[in-house]
Amino acid sequence: MPGTLLAADLQITDARIRLLPGDIPAAGYFTLTNTGETGTTLIGADSSAFDNVTIHQSVSQDGISSMQHVEQLTVAAGELVELAPGGYHLMLMKRKHPIAVGDEIEVTLLLDNGQQQNVKFRAGAPTTQ
Structure with a gap:
């Protein structure tokens, strides 16, 4: 279907979480x-x-460096956006249970067309880039 984004059209790669100590x-x-x-x-x-x-x-x-909440992040057709240290990223707040380095955490990405994409993120140490 031209003009329709299909789940197969959206690729998520190198999904990782940088864990920090405590409830940071x-x-x-x-x-x-x-x-x-x-x-x-x-x-x-x-x-x-x-x-x-x-x-x-x-x-x-x-x-002065700071973090700002972003309501949405658009990815044009045929383009890619890297969420990485020093730029866009997800903030994952208030862990519901202990998470160790190496654990896989499922995150559901929500898209403006109503689609949802489940992604497995690998938990990494505070030095994870």
Whole structure:
């Protein structure tokens, strides 16, 4: 169907979570590739392992670095967006149970067209890039 994004048109690779000690929020990184003929927009995420998952962007302004909440992240047709340290990422807040390095955590990505994409993220150490 031209103009319709199918689940097969959206590829998620290198999904990983950087765990920090205690209840400090974790960061989720991955590459989102849209091989379809129309753009798609990531509008949120959810995980049974965390109370809250949101999209953030690291920004630097006047020499001061901060994180800002992002309502949505659009990936144009034929393009990719990398969620990585220093840029866009998922913030995974308030773990519901202990998570160890090496564990696989399922995260559901929510798209503006109503589709959901379940992704397995590998939990990594605080040095995970």
